[in-house]
Amino acid sequence: MSDLLARRIVALAVRCLPPQERYWGRAMQAELEEVEAHGPALPFALGCLVTAWRRLPLHREGRALLASHVLTIGLILPFAAFHVQCALRGAYFLISGRDPYYAALTMGSTAQQARAALYRDMTPAVTVLLLLLGLAHMLLAWAVVQRRWQRAAMLWLVAGAIAAATVIVIAPIATPLGIVVQCLALGIEMLAIPVLARWRIAPTPCP
Amino acid sequence: MRALLAAMMADAATWRHGYDLMKDTGLSSGTLYPLLMRMTEKGLVESEWRDPAQPGRPARHVYRLTAAGVALARSQDEGDAAPATWVPA
Numbered sequence: 001m002s003d004l005l006a007r008r009i010v011a012l013a014v015r016c017l018p019p020q021e022r023y024w025g026r027a028m029q030a031e032l033e034e035v036e037a038h039g040p041a042l043p044f045a046l047g048c049l050v051t052a053w054r055r056l057p058l059h060r061e062g063r064a065l066l067a068s069h070v071l072t073i074g075l076i077l078p079f080a081a082f083h084v085q086c087a088l089r090g091a092y093f094l095i096s097g098r099d100p101y102y103a104a105l106t107m108g109s110t111a112q113q114a115r116a117a118l119y120r121d122m123t124p125a126v127t128v129l130l131l132l133l134g135l136a137h138m139l140l141a142w143a144v145v146q147r148r149w150q151r152a153a154m155l156w157l158v159a160g161a162i163a164a165a166t167v168i169v170i171a172p173i174a175t176p177l178g179i180v181v182q183c184l185a186l187g188i189e190m191l192a193i194p195v196l197a198r199w200r201i202a203p204t205p206c207p
Numbered sequence: 208m209r210a211l212l213a214a215m216m217a218d219a220a221t222w223r224h225g226y227d228l229m230k231d232t233g234l235s236s237g238t239l240y241p242l243l244m245r246m247t248e249k250g251l252v253e254s255e256w257r258d259p260a261q262p263g264r265p266a267r268h269v270y271r272l273t274a275a276g277v278a279l280a281r282s283q284d285e286g287d288a289a290p291a292t293w294v295p296a
Binding site for chain 1: 224225226229235236237238239240241244254264265266267268
């Protein structure tokens with residue numbers, strides 16, 4: 001079990017190395033067999049992975065890999081979590097009829113009460129849109145990490161369309177600041193993915 | 208790098224496996240391989256593939272110091288051997 005894990009880790013290390021340094025990875029894989037014959041191979045395998053990761057910032061492919069993971073972990077996944085959490089809150093409101101924002105609006109002025117009614121009526125559509133947006137972001141995160149750029153581009157378009165629909169639907173009930181923040185964050189994301197894909201797809205100059 | 212240079216200098220003409228170097232120097236793979244990569248890039252170490260000693264095993268990578276590597280190891284040895292001189296203030 002430990003040896004299998006060690007082999008998987010070294011295989012991952014090999015994939016993290018740039019093509020012109022893959023022979024170092026093959027050297028590590030060959031040495032792993034010797035290490036396995038003499039003792040635990042896991043520390044050796046982890047050392048190989050650390051070596052490959054330390055090389056990442058030194059080559060174009062590695063920098064693209066780091067950038068895609070930073071984009072995924074720092075932006076796309078938090079977006080997915082945020083939208084799914086909002087969708088769950090909408091679903092809870094639909095089932096229980098309880099929501100602090102709705103409750104606050106119903107106790108306000110006539111205009112706020114009208115807004116509360118609009119909020120209640122729009123909740124099913126917004127909940128579905130937010131759930132779709134969250135799911136689209138999860139799939140987008142997976143496609144970016146897997147470096148499947150055609151799939152990422154398709155999901156990017158889908159997420160963009162859902163985001164635009166969501167902004168249009170929630171515009172009457174959201175605060176201007178909320179709309180601006182949402183548009184800004186989506187704009188950064190929508191710009192970052194094609195830039196990263198273009199950078200990643202550009203041919204690597206051979207030495 | 209000193210430990211690796213010293214280990215490889217012990218028998219500079221001999222090709223060494225990565226695992227042997229780890230055992231001799233006490234370095235982990237996470238330290239040894241970056242050093243070997245950097246030293247190879249700088250022309251201090253050369254490497255080649257060797258056919259496996261046993262059938263069914265993969266070919267292994269072996270390493271040894273180049274002339275530049277040997278010169279660097281010698282200069283470090285001389286630096287270590289030179290007595291520290293006291294300079295009066």
